[in-house]
Amino acid sequence: MFRLLLLYGFTLLSFIGLSLAQLEPSWGYKCEHNNCKKVELTADNKKTAVSLSVCRLYCNLDAIGTLWPKPTGIVQIGNDVVKISPNEITFKTESFKREPAYWSMATERFIAMQKKKLPFKYSIRSGGKSLIIEVTVESDDMVFTLDTYEGYKLKISENNDGVHAVITAKNFYGARNALESLSQLIVYDNIRNEILAVAAVEIEDEPKFKYRGILLDTSRNYFSIDSIKRTIEGMAMVKLNTFHWHITDSHSFPLVVKSQPELSKLGAYSPEKMYTPEDVEEVVRFAKARGIRVLPEFDAPAHVGEGWQHKDLTTCFNAQPWKDYCVEAPCGQLDPSKDEVYNVLEDIYREMIEHFQYPDIFHMGGDEVSVSCWNSSSSLQNWMIAKGWNLNESDFMKLWGYFQNNALERLDKANFKKVPIILWTSRLTEEPFLSQYLNNQRYIIQIWTKGDDPQVQTILEKGFKMIVSNYDALYLDCGFGAWVTEGNNWCSPYIGWQKIYDNRMETIAGSYVNQVYGAEAALWTEQVDEWTLDARLWPRVSAMAERLWSNPEDGWRAAESRMLVNRKRLVDIGGLSAERLQPEWCLQNEGDCPI
Numbered sequence: 001m002f003r004l005l006l007l008y009g010f011t012l013l014s015f016i017g018l019s020l021a022q023l024e025p026s027w028g029y030k031c032e033h034n035n036c037k038k039v040e041l042t043a044d045n046k047k048t049a050v051s052l053s054v055c056r057l058y059c060n061l062d063a064i065g066t067l068w069p070k071p072t073g074i075v076q077i078g079n080d081v082v083k084i085s086p087n088e089i090t091f092k093t094e095s096f097k098r099e100p101a102y103w104s105m106a107t108e109r110f111i112a113m114q115k116k117k118l119p120f121k122y123s124i125r126s127g128g129k130s131l132i133i134e135v136t137v138e139s140d141d142m143v144f145t146l147d148t149y150e151g152y153k154l155k156i157s158e159n160n161d162g163v164h165a166v167i168t169a170k171n172f173y174g175a176r177n178a179l180e181s182l183s184q185l186i187v188y189d190n191i192r193n194e195i196l197a198v199a200a201v202e203i204e205d206e207p208k209f210k211y212r213g214i215l216l217d218t219s220r221n222y223f224s225i226d227s228i229k230r231t232i233e234g235m236a237m238v239k240l241n242t243f244h245w246h247i248t249d250s251h252s253f254p255l256v257v258k259s260q261p262e263l264s265k266l267g268a269y270s271p272e273k274m275y276t277p278e279d280v281e282e283v284v285r286f287a288k289a290r291g292i293r294v295l296p297e298f299d300a301p302a303h304v305g306e307g308w309q310h311k312d313l314t315t316c317f318n319a320q321p322w323k324d325y326c327v328e329a330p331c332g333q334l335d336p337s338k339d340e341v342y343n344v345l346e347d348i349y350r351e352m353i354e355h356f357q358y359p360d361i362f363h364m365g366g367d368e369v370s371v372s373c374w375n376s377s378s379s380l381q382n383w384m385i386a387k388g389w390n391l392n393e394s395d396f397m398k399l400w401g402y403f404q405n406n407a408l409e410r411l412d413k414a415n416f417k418k419v420p421i422i423l424w425t426s427r428l429t430e431e432p433f434l435s436q437y438l439n440n441q442r443y444i445i446q447i448w449t450k451g452d453d454p455q456v457q458t459i460l461e462k463g464f465k466m467i468v469s470n471y472d473a474l475y476l477d478c479g480f481g482a483w484v485t486e487g488n489n490w491c492s493p494y495i496g497w498q499k500i501y502d503n504r505m506e507t508i509a510g511s512y513v514n515q516v517y518g519a520e521a522a523l524w525t526e527q528v529d530e531w532t533l534d535a536r537l538w539p540r541v542s543a544m545a546e547r548l549w550s551n552p553e554d555g556w557r558a559a560e561s562r563m564l565v566n567r568k569r570l571v572d573i574g575g576l577s578a579e580r581l582q583p584e585w586c587l588q589n590e591g592d593c594p595i
Contacts (some may be wrong), residue, residue, distance in 0.1 A: 023050070025041065025190050025380040028050055029052050030055070035060065036052060036056060036059050038589055041191070049193045052587075056565060065077065068546060068562055069545050070546060072207070072549070075246040077198060078199055078201065080198075080199040084129050085128035086117075086195050088130040089110075090133070091107050092133070096140055106176050106290075107179075108365055114195065118188065125192065128480070129162040138481065141171060148172045148173055150174050150241065152174040153167070156182070157199075162200070176236075177291060177454070181205065183594060185201060190554045209505065211519070212520075212549065213244050213521070214244065214506075214537065215521070215522040218246065218247055219249035219252045219254065229286050230576060231537065231589075233575070234538055234570055235292055237570060240292065241291060243283075244295045245283075245288055246299065248298060249299060249303045250306060253267025255274070256275060257351050260348065263308070280356060284356055288357075293360065293460070295359060296362060297351070300403075302332070302369045303367075303368065308433075311344065313334060313342070314335060315374055316332065316373035317330065318331060329484075333369065333370065334403070336403035358478065360420075362415075363422040365423070366413070366428065366479050367425070368426065397437070416560060424443045425448055429459060430455055445465070445466050446468075448475070448522070451503070452469075457512075458509075460515050466516050467517050467518060468520070469519065471522075474522060474544065476497075476522065476541070477491070477536065478491035496540070497539060497540045497563065500544050501547055505518075517548065519548055521537070539563060539570055539578045543569070546559065566581075567581055568587065
């Protein structure tokens with residue numbers, strides 16, 4: 001061991017010795033026809049040469065430099081950069097007195113992000129101006145709802161005191177988004193070995209869509225809290241605002257519900273693979289400091305199984321052959337005829353609501369209910385017949401509506417207030433059942449079918465608000481090998497970032513686009529765990545983030561070079577193992593790779 005340390009130390013010292021002479025860059029860049037073009041550094045041009053990171057700030061201002069997502073409002077950017085000291089960043093504000101801890105977390109994160117831009121090989125040149133960030137918000141209220149305004153104004157200027165960044169916003173969430181943009185206007189210059197910021201800029205920015213989310217399924221495979229937080233960190237970097245936690249399913253019940261301890265004791269894969277109330281609260285706090293709501297989902301009446309073994313409240317649990325009773329093993333559905341079902345649900349809802357800090361919306365799942373599963377229970381059949389019902393599909397839809405009404409009543413009781421409820425598209429969201437059993441003033445419908453499914457227009461015509469997760473563009477588990485048979489999985493092919501970027505809400509919703517809150521990329525995890533998580537999500541989700549924030553008129557081609565920069569930022573600053581999109585040569589030779 002001692003010999004290895006000596007060898008490592010010798011090698012490192014040799015590397016540092018070489019770095020001072022040989023690690024200086026050989027190439028600079030010039031802006032030519034809106035592209036950053038590579039030029040060899042010489043003694044004549046070295047003093048005026050521009051690094052790639054600096055060139056990207058100014059070249060092709062229609063693309064708004066390095067910003068992702070691109071701003072939606074007024075943008076004015078100067079032609080100068082100024083050297084700043086990453087050790088001299090100060091914040092000035094009289095705001096955030098109600099919950100100061102969240103602003104402290106946001107500012108600490110901002111400072112840490114700037115230090116991650118520094119080269120690890122050697123120290124940057126000393127000196128540089130102070131960065132003074134002045135923040136004013138209209139309200140200290142930290143409540144986050146679908147009506148919360150997330151816009152901001154950012155103005156950067158330079159004087160003798162330093163570089164001043166002035167942020168004005170209505171609330172914490174807008175101010176936090178401004179910090180994200182400000183961070184992207186600060187770069188490391190590898191020619192001069194210093195940190196530079198844009199010297200003059202004015203930005204007025206707000207998102208086009210209110211709901212911009214990622215769904216992560218943590219039932220089919222378990223994900224550590226660290227991997228969840230890493231995902232949320234990436235979301236913050238591209239201004240997504242909702243982490244949809246599909247925390248339980250028929251495969252496992254990893255959520256600890258203290259009033260119903262059997263659920264996780266029998267339902268988790270192991271004692272180490274549970275989410276305690278403290279874990280949930282930690283994730284919620286972490287996300288809130290990054291401008292992100294954590295949306296809990298308890299999917300029912302289908303998608304239940306493991307954890308419910310001793311309760312005698314389910315039908316067709318783990319029935320075989322499973323394809324006769326559900327879409328994926330193991331099967332399982334709650335039995336709506338049993339009153340105790342609703343008592344257990346109330347306990348689950350109460351504890352979820354408490355530990356998720358009383359969320360402004362709640363997801364009740366409601367997809368893939370199987371009539372054949374319910375119809376396999378003789379006791380449930382007898383209950384329905386005793387009520388004067390038959391055993392036709394319409395009767396089972398009535399049973400489903402009965403369940404939904406009772407479950408919603410218990411949710412409202414546990415929550416002490418009524419919040420918007422999200423349901424997946426299903427047979428229940430088709431006519432005539434949509435009008436019979438669901439209220440468009442209470443329910444938001446999340447579509448997962450194809451974007452051109454006629455059901456979409458029917459739902460919108462009936463006045464429902466919508467969240468889009470069309471599987472042909474936003475299911476990120478598609479395009480891999482099948483896991484229950486040979487060939488590819490059911491929703492193949494693989495969906496590239498380009499298709500995600502061009503997945504427009506106007507195309508899906510048409511004239512009803514104002515009823516679309518936004519969209520959500522879904523990662524179902526039959527074939528994913530925390531070790532493959534990052535590459536499944538990133539940087540593809542960034543494409544959706546810009547579509548929802550900016551909704552640019554241009555397609556993906558205009559964003560291609562910035563996407564490469566965005567991917568590099570996710571890796572370097574976010575620590576994400578984002579999928580590589582192109583050779584690095586394409587990043588350094590902008591415009592020379594596209595056909």
